Amino acid sequence: MRIRSIITLVLAVLLSLVAAVHRWGDSSHAIGLMSLNGGKARHPSFLESGWDRYAQITTARVLPPYRGDVRVVLEGDPPLDYDIRFSKPVVDLGLRRLPDFRDDILYGIQPGDRLALWVLMRSFPTDPVCGMSVREGDLSHPYQGKIFFFCGDGCLASFRAEPGRYKDKDSPRGKYNLAFYDTRSGKSVLKVPLIFKGKEDSHASGGHH
């Protein structure tokens, strides 16, 4: 009994440690403050390049005196296919006024509001050599069970010569922003950086939450 408990304890510690240290690179969470002077994200969101889809959660508090309507945009290159969802009660009992979310615009934001947005992202196919956005149906080439698309023969030839060098580069890399703009003034009230990293450099990154 004693021994079984000790083994269980050690196992629980190890399993929990692995779970605590490992991050699943297809989602991340950022916290921000929305304000008239451009707002502030507490830390960037790190996502790991190479997944089919990604999810990002942004929670933000609105600092007084800001109030207004806010357009939410995911900015970055190459553009991603994305879908923003606003978290609010399914049955709104009207106990507290909440902003309305339609067509990527938050209507009626008031000081003190707390917002939670889910951004689902999917990358368009990208030419792994030059990084250009391409369409399915463009020049393609299968490699290791995956289909790659190219802007032209030049890039395809480069890929064929060194597939190992390019095979992970058809997904988003680098910095994107989830940007919030006041619709009246056009001024930014919050920018949350979303950083896509390659598998090799994403493990050491922070952004735990």
Added chain:
Amino acid sequence: MHRADITKPAFPGSRRYWIMALAMVLFLPPLSFLFQFTGDSNFCGTWCPRMFFVWRKGATMDAYFMGYMRSYMGAILVFGILLTTFFFGRYWCSHLCPIGGTMEMGSRLVPRFLKINYAKIPAPAFRYGYLSVYFGAAALGLGSLCCSYCNFATIPRIFGAPFSGADLAYFLRTAGLINLGLVLLLGIFAKGGRAYCNLLCPIGAMDGLANRAGARWGRRVSVHPAKCNGCGDCVDGCPAWAIDLTDKTARIDALSCMPCGYCETACARGAIGYGKSLLPISAPRGKAVYEKG
């Protein structure tokens, strides 16, 4: 009251199930009634009961207490739970918690042959190993278990997902699917429905400590050693695997027991009761008196 003449009811603790169902309606989507007073729709945010008390490496005292402010309802909830547990036992877990409640109610809908029995696992050892990493990994800056694996995030979103795109989005990611898997495997498909509570819930783990700490002064479910004949009828159905038979006497582990009352009804000899009792651990065998409270 003598329980010798009570036969096992077909639906033990049915009043408890009604209370659990009511708590689920009040807390969970689509109604999310209690959350709406603070402008929230689930536990995440003002009501988060899992994050505020965890100290993270590098956090200043100010930043630490900001966490309490941010989740003030969660803080009130957790301190309320621990305090009432100290005096009355873990009623939050057995009767009120909509998270544990969903898993236990769900497991009743699963046919018996599909249920997994985890009772062989020494639950306190696992639970407190997990809890030490829950605090330790954050304090050492190694990572965090708070949000990434969270029963309080997952279950409300299971109820919300059919209605809300934001709740559904929770599951369209690896961490969300793992959380769903844990709730299914350790909750809905677990015998008794409480393996998640017993192994992986930090609130339950801290609550177990409060239950143990107050066992001498507060009211608890306990076994009257003189009346117990060691038949073991109470052991199998305990959802918290809290009952042990040693020396032909049942013993209830205060680290695990939530006063669901199952054992009370299962014992044909009326040897188990809830009340202010001198637990056998502190009283000499046979001298333990318990008055039904």
